[in-house]
Amino acid sequence: MRLTVERGAFLKSLNHVQSVVERRNTIPILSNVLIDAQKDRLSLMATDLDIEIVESLEAEISRPGATTVSAHRLYDVVRKLPEGSQAQLDANGAEGHLRLNAGRSKFQLTCLPREDFPAMTAGNLPHHFGIDAADLRRLIDKTRFAISTEETRYYLNGVYLHAFKGKDQALLRAVATDGHRLARFEIPLPEGAAEMPGVIVPRKAVQELRKLLDDATGPIEVAVSDTKIRFAFGSVILTSKLIDGTFPDYQRVIPSGNDKILDVNASDLAEAVDRVATISAEKTRAVKLNLERDRLTLSVVNPEAGSANEELPVDYGAEPLEIGFNARYLLDILQQLDGSEAKFLLADAGSPTVVRDAGEGADLSTLYVLMPMRV
Amino acid sequence: MTRIRRLGEATVNRIAAGEVIERPASAVKELVENALDAGARHIDIAISEGGLGLIRIEDDGHGMAQDELTLAIERHATSKLSRDERGEDDLTLIHTLGFRGEALPSIGAVARLAITSRTGDGDAVRIAVEGGRIAPVTPAAFLRPGKGGTLIEVHDLFFATPARLKFQKSPRAESLAVQDVVKRLAMARPDIAFTLSDDGREILRLGAPREGEDGGLARLGEILGREFKANALPIDAAREGARLWGFAGVPTFNRGNAQHQFLFVNGRPVRDKLLLGAVRGAYADFLARDRHPILALFIDVDPREVDVNVHPAKAEVRFRDPGMIRGLMVGALKRAIEAAGHRASTALAASALDSIRAEALRAPGLAEGTAPYASAPDAYAAHMPARPSPAALALMTEAFAPAAKVTQSDPAPRNFPLGVARGQLHNTYIIAETEDGLVIVDQHAAHERLVYERMKRALGETGVQRQMLLVPEVVDLDPPSMARLLARADELALLGLVIEAFGGASVLVRETPALLGQAGIKGLVRDLADDLAEIDEALSLKEALEHVCGTMACHGSVRAGRRLSAEEMNALLREMEATPHSGQCNHGRPTYVELKRADVERLFGRR
Numbered sequence: 001m002r003l004t005v006e007r008g009a010f011l012k013s014l015n016h017v018q019s020v021v022e023r024r025n026t027i028p029i030l031s032n033v034l035i036d037a038q039k040d041r042l043s044l045m046a047t048d049l050d051i052e053i054v055e056s057l058e059a060e061i062s063r064p065g066a067t068t069v070s071a072h073r074l075y076d077v078v079r080k081l082p083e084g085s086q087a088q089l090d091a092n093g094a095e096g097h098l099r100l101n102a103g104r105s106k107f108q109l110t111c112l113p114r115e116d117f118p119a120m121t122a123g124n125l126p127h128h129f130g131i132d133a134a135d136l137r138r139l140i141d142k143t144r145f146a147i148s149t150e151e152t153r154y155y156l157n158g159v160y161l162h163a164f165k166g167k168d169q170a171l172l173r174a175v176a177t178d179g180h181r182l183a184r185f186e187i188p189l190p191e192g193a194a195e196m197p198g199v200i201v202p203r204k205a206v207q208e209l210r211k212l213l214d215d216a217t218g219p220i221e222v223a224v225s226d227t228k229i230r231f232a233f234g235s236v237i238l239t240s241k242l243i244d245g246t247f248p249d250y251q252r253v254i255p256s257g258n259d260k261i262l263d264v265n266a267s268d269l270a271e272a273v274d275r276v277a278t279i280s281a282e283k284t285r286a287v288k289l290n291l292e293r294d295r296l297t298l299s300v301v302n303p304e305a306g307s308a309n310e311e312l313p314v315d316y317g318a319e320p321l322e323i324g325f326n327a328r329y330l331l332d333i334l335q336q337l338d339g340s341e342a343k344f345l346l347a348d349a350g351s352p353t354v355v356r357d358a359g360e361g362a363d364l365s366t367l368y369v370l371m372p373m374r375v
Numbered sequence: 376m377t378r379i380r381r382l383g384e385a386t387v388n389r390i391a392a393g394e395v396i397e398r399p400a401s402a403v404k405e406l407v408e409n410a411l412d413a414g415a416r417h418i419d420i421a422i423s424e425g426g427l428g429l430i431r432i433e434d435d436g437h438g439m440a441q442d443e444l445t446l447a448i449e450r451h452a453t454s455k456l457s458r459d460e461r462g463e464d465d466l467t468l469i470h471t472l473g474f475r476g477e478a479l480p481s482i483g484a485v486a487r488l489a490i491t492s493r494t495g496d497g498d499a500v501r502i503a504v505e506g507g508r509i510a511p512v513t514p515a516a517f518l519r520p521g522k523g524g525t526l527i528e529v530h531d532l533f534f535a536t537p538a539r540l541k542f543q544k545s546p547r548a549e550s551l552a553v554q555d556v557v558k559r560l561a562m563a564r565p566d567i568a569f570t571l572s573d574d575g576r577e578i579l580r581l582g583a584p585r586e587g588e589d590g591g592l593a594r595l596g597e598i599l600g601r602e603f604k605a606n607a608l609p610i611d612a613a614r615e616g617a618r619l620w621g622f623a624g625v626p627t628f629n630r631g632n633a634q635h636q637f638l639f640v641n642g643r644p645v646r647d648k649l650l651l652g653a654v655r656g657a658y659a660d661f662l663a664r665d666r667h668p669i670l671a672l673f674i675d676v677d678p679r680e681v682d683v684n685v686h687p688a689k690a691e692v693r694f695r696d697p698g699m700i701r702g703l704m705v706g707a708l709k710r711a712i713e714a715a716g717h718r719a720s721t722a723l724a725a726s727a728l729d730s731i732r733a734e735a736l737r738a739p740g741l742a743e744g745t746a747p748y749a750s751a752p753d754a755y756a757a758h759m760p761a762r763p764s765p766a767a768l769a770l771m772t773e774a775f776a777p778a779a780k781v782t783q784s785d786p787a788p789r790n791f792p793l794g795v796a797r798g799q800l801h802n803t804y805i806i807a808e809t810e811d812g813l814v815i816v817d818q819h820a821a822h823e824r825l826v827y828e829r830m831k832r833a834l835g836e837t838g839v840q841r842q843m844l845l846v847p848e849v850v851d852l853d854p855p856s857m858a859r860l861l862a863r864a865d866e867l868a869l870l871g872l873v874i875e876a877f878g879g880a881s882v883l884v885r886e887t888p889a890l891l892g893q894a895g896i897k898g899l900v901r902d903l904a905d906d907l908a909e910i911d912e913a914l915s916l917k918e919a920l921e922h923v924c925g926t927m928a929c930h931g932s933v934r935a936g937r938r939l940s941a942e943e944m945n946a947l948l949r950e951m952e953a954t955p956h957s958g959q960c961n962h963g964r965p966t967y968v969e970l971k972r973a974d975v976e977r978l979f980g981r982r
Contacts, residue, residue: 148893150893177845179848179893180842182845248846284840286889301837302833304830324840326889350843352845369845371844371845372843373840373841373843373889374841374843374886
């Protein structure tokens with residue numbers, strides 16, 4: 001294999017694929033990136049056996065071939081090459097080295113044979129649909145904060161993506177929950193997605209996908225089977241295994257009869273919660289909300305540190321209510337809101353509370369459920 | 376085809392003997408108990424070949440007359456059960472160690488047994504049984520003319536049951552088991568003299584009868600070692616007719632297994648799960664999970680309140696009100712530990728001293744060993760000219776003493792148990808001078824414990840905050856575990872875990888302690904179920920909560936390597952004095968050791 005590639009383009013692609021490679025691996029070849037040069041395209045592939053990212057870029061190829069080298073090391077080398085330089089890659093199967101020359105720098109990187117590189121068999125992905133990059137970004141951004149990190153409930157360690165028949169229209173929904181709070185976001189169902197199975201996309205795949213989406217525009221091709229999902233956009237293809245489990249029936253935990261309605265300025269509330277929570281114990285971060293007619297009092301008592309109180313003017317007409325929440329969870333949700341107002345739908349101190357985006361610029365496709373704390 | 380038939384008398388006796396006499400130690404136990412029940416003041420025990428060759432037990436009890444002797448070796452014959460008003464044997468009122476009339480016939484069935492006995496005024500008689508065959512009673516010469524007593528000799532134990540003989544351990548192991556049995560019985564009866572010899576070698580000589588509590592401690596000290604005596608807390612508590620007394624070691628005096636916990640119910644040595652669980656519960660806060668305290672505790676209850684007839688070797692008992700006994704034990708032990716507060720194990724000071732002495736022996740010239748200490752203050756002064764010299768530091772501490780004078784009429788260090796800080800070693804240890812010695816404090820361990828105690832107090836004041844679950848978690852268990860958990864649901868709710876029944880063998884977790892965040896609830900609930908089954912206490916949950924507190928305490932406390940000012944050091948010492956349980960860290964290690972002036976003088980050969 002012999003080729004010449006422009007440093008800038010090479011670096012960008014390497015950056016995309018190397019982030020899936022774990023820092024520590026028990027299988028050495030998983031630390032490597034597969035470099036495959038065919039005709040006039042160079043393709044880079046990395047995997048952790050659950051997620052695979054492939055990206056192709058233009059290169060001047062004088063002798064086709066393929067090899068694998070350490071992904072993080074190659075990335076660091078290319079990153080430190082002078083801007084605008086051309087990298088020449090040369091590998092000869094017999095030597096076990098990849099020579100990389102750029103300007104006056106010469107590197108010899110140890111290779112492992114490409115035949116050992118595990119390729120993910122995607123199998124048949126029967127359901128295809130297109131989704132706009134901006135929509136997919138929001139689908140992830142609005143929900144991923146609620147993904148559980150607790151390994152024993154593995155079926156909560158991802159975003160649940162599924163088609164849903166709404167009242168007026170069909171929807172594509174993303175749902176995540178950690179058992180304490182839940183986030184739901186929906187967009188009109190893209191064509192071709194109606195038959196897709198409900199799938200749980202693992203946390204790491206969601207994070208990698210989100211990184212790739214930073215500079216993606218236009219439609220993204222999604223292909224799904226029962227066990228795998230593939231996102232293809234431009235020159236990048238991300239394929240991930242899905243979590244093999246059943247996502248809980250989340251509809252049941254979203255209350256519909258909550259009739260105590262609180263409207264409050266979202267940023268004012270977020271700032272106030274953040275302020276009073278300074279006093280709370282670092283592990284529990286409980287904050288108490290005391291609701292009276294058009295007045296909300298936030299309070300925190302921590303026998304070790306003292307107490308804090310803050311009053312906020314709000315729009316509230318129902319009977320007085322006292323309810324506790326984890327300040328961290330409240331802030332997480334308030335930060336997701338696009339509108340100027342937050343609308344809380346409450347029942348009592350022991351039942352789930354619904355939070356919706358409201359006011360100017362609100363995104364009504366979001367819905368959050370938060371479980372109170374007993375304080 | 377074989378038909379059902381009645382077993383021969385000898386076989387029946389051997390099978391029954393298998394239950395009672397399992398190894399030489401169990402024979403010794405039965406025989407010594409007989410001696411105790413006969414009111415003996417001296418009991419001499421001799422064994423050879425670990426008791427398989429010979430067990431010889433001589434006592435000065437009331438002895439047996441000829442007609443009793445022939446009955447004694449028959450099954451189900453005893454003098455120890457009283458008859459109630461209807462003339463029935465009363466099994467609910469047992470004052471003696473034995474009551475079943477099983478021991479002698481059982482031993483006689485499997486060994487060559489000879490009993491020589493005389494009552495105070497009668498003649499000595501002898502009867503022999505060999506593998507179940509009884510020889511006629513003959514007159515005998517007894518060693519103690521004019522006095523009552525019994526001599527029992529058991530030769531060739533298990534000769535009649537070769538199968539059992541094959542499964543005996545080495546004579547050495549059996550001999551250790553015999554020693555253990557004798558020690559336990561001797562602990563319970565400090566008023567009786569015991570001797571034990573093995574193949575002619577004297578192993579135990581527990582002196583002349585003593586009376587009262589001190590006698591008890593002296594006997595325990597003889598058996599458990601002098602260190603136990605120095606580190607034991609007296610326990611004496613009563614509740615609803617039950618009395619708990621004895622001695623419990625301070626938490627820093629601990630061992631790697633629970634072999635050194637001696638528990639007695641009405642003078643009977645037992646290894647009862649309920650009681651061991653209560654001990655564990657009482658010490659849980661002071662010891663790591665794999666460390667065990669050393670103690671000897673006696674429970675005296677009305678014989679009607681306890682059933683001893685539940686275990687062939689009588690090692691387990693059943694109380695009519697186990698909750699009360701448990702509460703009594705946990706409460707009394709905790710109170711004693713609390714009251715002891717500041718008694719770090721003297722064993723630690725002793726071992727510290729030993730290592731200093733060892734140093735002195737290895738390198739002639741103690742000066743070399745102490746050189747680094749001597750030069751440390753100089754290094755201080757050289758590197759940090761702004762810091763006061765040791766002399767100035769001492770002056771400074773003096774200067775602070777008047778401040779304390781405002782409330783204390785007399786200047787330090789006399790008024791402070793932990794003394795006044797005189798300096799810091801390696802930025803890690805505080806050296807304080809007390810009225811009669813010096814104290815070395817591990818600043819990190821001490822502060823960690825203080826922070827931990829403060830957090831626990833806060834937790835106690837506010838209660839455990841609970842996060843409700845949006846999706847309740849189902850934990851699959853087996854029906855008994857589920858029942859055990861649900862029975863304690865109220866207590867668990869106080870600790871932050873709210874559960875309810877779900878089907879026949881699962882529980883539904885509705886709320887979890889907010890402190891634990893998203894920790895694996897399933898595993899915790901299963902551990903809890905096991906805890907309840909094993910030791911009847913929700914230890915896992917408490918431990919999980921305390922672990923979080925402990926970790927936070929560790930992060931929130933002064934580290935080793937931080938230089939402390941004199942005020943800071945003194946403040947730490949004063950807070951330690953004011954805080955219960957600050958004598959040991961969360962893992963049972965001491966937070967400070969104290970060297971008495973006499974110890975220091977001994978180091979220099981002045982004593």
